[in-house]
Amino acid sequence: MTVDAPTIVATEDTLSAAMKKGSAVEHEQAEGSTFMSALLDGRMPAAGYVAYLRRLRPIYAALESTAAALADDPIASKVVDPALNRLATIDTDLAHWAPESTDDVLDSPAAAEYTARVNASAEWPGAFVAHHYTRYLGDLSGGQAIGRILDRNFELDGAGIAFYAFDEVGKVKPYKDAYRDQLDKIGETLTADERARLVDEVKVAFRLNQALFAELSQLFPS
Ligand code: HEM
Numbered sequence: 001m002t003v004d005a006p007t008i009v010a011t012e013d014t015l016s017a018a019m020k021k022g023s024a025v026e027h028e029q030a031e032g033s034t035f036m037s038a039l040l041d042g043r044m045p046a047a048g049y050v051a052y053l054r055r056l057r058p059i060y061a062a063l064e065s066t067a068a069a070l071a072d073d074p075i076a077s078k079v080v081d082p083a084l085n086r087l088a089t090i091d092t093d094l095a096h097w098a099p100e101s102t103d104d105v106l107d108s109p110a111a112a113e114y115t116a117r118v119n120a121s122a123e124w125p126g127a128f129v130a131h132h133y134t135r136y137l138g139d140l141s142g143g144q145a146i147g148r149i150l151d152r153n154f155e156l157d158g159a160g161i162a163f164y165a166f167d168e169v170g171k172v173k174p175y176k177d178a179y180r181d182q183l184d185k186i187g188e189t190l191t192a193d194e195r196a197r198l199v200d201e202v203k204v205a206f207r208l209n210q211a212l213f214a215e216l217s218q219l220f221p222s
Helices: 015-022 024-031 035-040 046-069 086-096 109-123 125-139 140-154 172-189 192-219
Strands: none
Touching: 015 024, 015 172, 015 192, 024 192, 035 046, 035 140, 035 192, 046 086, 046 140, 046 192, 086 192, 109 125, 109 192, 125 140, 125 172, 125 192
C-alpha cells in the first residue's frame, strides 16, 4: 500500500479534530465510491451486499481480537468497548442473507490486506485506535443512515441489518461525543510525530475500505 507524504497535524487541533480533518478527502471518496453509490441507490444486487458482509467478517474479527488483546493497554483501552463488537451481528446478518454459503472460502485480496493491516496494528496501539475509529465511528455515523436505506431498498422490515443496530451503546450522539473526548485524551499523551502517524493510519484505513469497495464494484458492476 502506498502512503503519501506524512500529514502535517496542526498542533492546536485536538486528536479527534485532526483525525476527522486528516481523512476528510478520503471520507468523501468513500461516500462517492461506485459500490456505496450503487448500494444506496438500490442498484446493488443482494449478492453484492452478501459479498460485502463476508469481507467485513475477517476485518471485524481482527479488530475485535486485537481489541481484546489490547484491553489493558493505556491507550487502546480508552476506546475499546465490547458494546461496539460487530462480529456476532455480521453472523446474524449472514445467516439471514446467505444461510447456505457461509462455509465457502473467502477469496478477497482486499479483505486479506485490510485484515493483515488491522492485525499488524497490535504492535502500536495508536495504529489500532486509527482502525477502531475508522470503522466503529463510521458505523455509528453514516452507517446508521446506510442501515435505514438498506432496510427500505431491500424491503427488509428490520431483518438482516443487525450490523447497524448498536443495542448496547445507547444514544449514538452522546456516545460519539464521549468517544471523541477519549481520542482527545489519547492525543494529549502522544508526541507530535505519533499524532501524525496515527492520522496517517486513519488515511490508510480509509484507503483499505476504498480498495474493498473497488473489488466489490468489479465483481458486481452496476
Ligand atoms: C455512503 C457512505 C457514507 C455516508 C453517507 C457517510 C456519512 C457520514 C456522515 C453524515 C458523518 C458525520 C456524522 C456526524 O458528524 O455525526 C460521517 C462520519 C464518519 N464516517 Fe462516514 N459515511 C459514509 C461512508 C463511510 C465509510 C465507508 C467510512 C469508513 C469505513 C466512514 C467513516 C466515517 C467516520 C470515521 C466518521 C466520523 C468522523 C468524525 O466525526 O470524526 N464513512 N459519515
